[in-house]
Amino acid sequence: MTSISQLEYAIAVDTHRHFARAAKACHVTQPTLSAQLAKLEDEIGVILFDRSAQPIVPTSEGLAILSQARIVVAEFRKIAAIASGAANEVAGELMVGVIPTVAPYLVPLFLEDFSRAHQKLKIDVREMTTAQITEGLAREIIDVGILAIPVEGINFSTRFLYREPFYLYANKSHQLAQRKKVKGDDIDGKDLWLLEEGHCLRGQVLQACQIKGRKPALANVRFESGSVETLKQLVRQGIGYTLIPHLAIGEDDDVKVISFEEPMPARDIGLMFRREQLKKPATEALEKSIQKMLPRSLTKLAKDAIGLAVRNQNEQN
Amino acid sequence: MTSISQLEYAIAVDTHRHFARAAKACHVTQPTLSAQLAKLEDEIGVILFDRSAQPIVPTSEGLAILSQARIVVAEFRKIAAIASGAANEVAGELMVGVIPTVAPYLVPLFLEDFSRAHQKLKIDVREMTTAQITEGLAREIIDVGILAIPVEGINFSTRFLYREPFYLYANKSHQLAQRKKVKGDDIDGKDLWLLEEGHCLRGQVLQACQIKGRKPALANVRFESGSVETLKQLVRQGIGYTLIPHLAIGEDDDVKVISFEEPMPARDIGLMFRREQLKKPATEALEKSIQKMLPRSLTKLAKDAIGLAVRNQNEQN
DNA sequence: TAAGTAGATAGAAAAATTCTATATGATGAA
């Protein structure tokens, strides 16, 4: 008889990628875990892990089973939650992954309010790329991600949070700084500071400016940075310009922030979590808190003024 | 330790409303079932059944637990199905709800292919408003909805299917018919045929044209219809124009179909289902079939040409 | 009140899970 504990052992091995540590996490000895996992594999007729690899990895067939096992265990635990009346309680621990081009601007907005409102919840926020968020959700290392949607992935669900327009951020000495408004065509890549490869915002910016088809090597792009704040700093200190999302607008003297013509290019930011939603109450509370604390400057933007939600398939994070 | 069998016993008692018969169905003796059920009730701290009634009935608290127990057991059984390779079998019954402004154009595209590809699946498609789809999913009357996303609703998940631009559909005699391209500003509502209230497309069109703030009574709008085909017929037969989604483009002589300037206004169409996704294989097969059968005229549209995904919060369907 | 029905309880038997101790096998450093 395959049991819930057997599933838990398998999940722990998937999470820790190490029998002894997985066993410790399950409060059993390593032989117990080994034996039960072997029994599980025997019963379902599928080898879940490739023990020859170091560290061990799930087999391709094992991946599907493990994903389903996580669902079963999550649903199983809900029974106790329902029974104890804690099903709708916001408590426990919530691990949140946030992409780097959102984190520094969004997290300070909601974190204090959210933490105050839910004292029983231990909150852990970390900056992660889109790829890390996807992987982290799959292995239950994080509970929820905040990233640019849509994202591919059959095992995940997303919730739209807000649509965030892009703005031109140009040094006052730059010719574009004289403009009242700009459009994508105005930006040909000359003097444009970009985030380095791996940031989804990079792809979104390239799309917004309709610079495409010459993805890997943009001869006319002069430097690539790892954070939006660095790009802003570069613009502040010299020539050139960049594109920044709405929440990254600050108050800078030597710099002009110029809107795009309507409909403004934008990206959609949303929550992402596993389909079975292990921490539903906390996730919903998080969504509410973010919605509540979003600046009016963003939420009050006319719905028809921001239209373009960039979908970039290739670049991630 | 609460076990899967304990849940099965409880479910059997709920189904048979009789301990001895439930025990027989579970291939155990009545004392075994009695003891395990008592153990379960003790462990979760909830009395599941009122034994004083004849036949026994679940307690009110028991109902929620039993519902969750059914989910756990169903998900648990999927493990064996996945392991044996039968998990991806598309079989059983799939009830689909489709909004009226999508149904007549999309359903004929995929239904034959889908039905041929999955002979073991009984397919039932019906036209429903967004509100009916939401309600139907919640009450498990339908398994999946096809509608304009995003949609509010915490218990549901959506899958993006395609972004569908809008086009101006104008009688050749109309002045706008001379234009090569149009933009939202060009359309002030004069001579514009609209769907009646309750169709989400109505709100999407109003947004795309940036006609807003005078929602309830548009003095300059002359007539309101219940279907896109009726609007097209009106345009074909006389003066005026309307906005139609990409898939509604036909081949009409007296009419011009005019693109919007880029980025074209558009709506997102997606699948919607319960978070638990009881019929995953069939739903995924449906998604695949739709993606496969979407006309290239839609899928080949440059990603950066269609940008505007209208989000209308108020109007439904 | 006796017979019948439904579910609970007791105690033994069977099955399963877990433990400690140890074996095997792979990797890497002396």
Added chain:
DNA sequence: TTCATCATATAGAATTTTTCTATCTACTTA
């Protein structure tokens, strides 16, 4: 090569859980 070291598997005893048979209690109804 050889000897640690680390990671997982195996063996066998101890413990826990589940199930069984037999029987009891409570309630109904003829």
